[in-house]
Amino acid sequence: MRKPIIYLISDSLGETAEKVIKSALLQFVNGQEYEIIRMPYVEDQEKLKQVLDSASCDRAIVGYTLVNPDLRYFVKHQAIERGLEAIDIIGPTLEAMEKIFKKKPRLEPGLSHQLDEAYFKRIEAIEFAVKYDDGRDPRGIEQADIVLVGVSRTSKTPLSQFLALKSFKVANVPIVPEVDPPEELFQTDSRKCIGLKISSEKLNSIRKERLKALGLKENANYAAPKRIDEEIAFFDQIVDRLGCPVIDVSHKAVEETANLILHLLNVNN
Template sequence: MDSKKTVFILSDSVGETAELVIKAGLSQFYQDYEIQRIPYVEDTKTIDDALNRSKDEDGIIGFTLVDPKLRNYLNEKASALDIEAIDIMGPMLQAMERVFDRQPRLEPGLVHKLDEDYFKKVEAIEFAVKYDDGRDPRGIARADIILIGVSRTSKTPLSQFLAHKRLKVANIPIVPEVEPPEELFEVDRSKCIGLRIQPEKLNDIRKERLKALGLGDQATYANIKRIHQELDYFDKIVERIGCRVVNVSNKAVEETANQILRLIKG
């Protein structure tokens, strides 16, 4: 039976990428092995220590080092000591440098920063779904942005658009017959944005919505008197909160979202 091999994994970040690649290769062999990960390599002494251990234990080395000086040092020393060293990142960076005709950034750990950014986006999207249309007022305190407005003022699409910017958004419908949740009046008002719309524009939108649902456009939902009543109540709530307002009339979701971002960041 083959003796157990020790695989030393060196990385200028956490070493996760190198370990995944090494394990993928090892899976092709009936070989007992042990992995020892050496993360955050920043100097030649750490490399020397790993090489000496590998020499003593008849091990091999797999590494991801973006710094060309450290990478070249490890390759040269490993060759001189007759140690098998697998440069996972080097050949790929060199090939990409030739193809893209530009220098790599040479910043360790960027893939994990990208992963973190991705998961923040997913978390924000899930948040927007969970706290859409006032489903759970507990989201108000946790939100980066709270959107309030009457029905058909693009609260949901705006929430999703802003979620893709990694912002947690809760939206609350404003209806005269329903008192808004208490949390809305306790939160930092700078996080709250009211969505205002012209009555005539809202009337047109609601009529089209009713038609799409196969309903007549004479329902109270699209009645101009009712719309004025809702918008008057919206204005009272906005004044009570003291929040800023964005007019969404005749604006695309992207345009409104960018205006909201400017207000929040300003």
């Protein structure tokens, strides 16, 4: 048996066609027993004729993902004239869904590729949030879409991750009286910085719970009211110097704070 050749014609990259055809081929042959020739970005009849002529010479199977119904019709009938086996990979699905949804498809090539780009952008944002969490590397401040500034236990990390799921690159900077914030913080655009404020009473309660969870005594300096007041006073100095918006997170869920942040960014942009 001769080695089968499969031409894959697409009005985009042709990745969908290749995945479907390869999955089907595995039921008959292994990866070394066939050849795939991908023909991406084919969007007119003249180019289709050239591809089908080449497929005829190779006595190839043709698989195609074309969202334009006129081009699908053209391939179908040209393949019949040439005696080619042609597989319309996406057409029957589009036609069935058109009946179900009672609306015409958008007929825009490459939408799945756009979805892939959105997915990878989100993954990149999540990795960014992890890398530049808790002021680990101040170089992330300039690259970030959003910079969160706050004392310990103001939900900087969960907020960073939540916003990353919306594809925003977020860096967060902890504010500690004994440590000067990185110079990068004052050199970046203050409009993308958000201060996270919290009441001393709420912070005291949160930190006591944190100490208990760690098996430590509640009266540690970390949760002492005097220490908390010092940290909040230093935080106020920093955000005043930055001139950035401040959100009181004392009684807000992460989702609520995230929505406020996005609203503020829209206002500032």
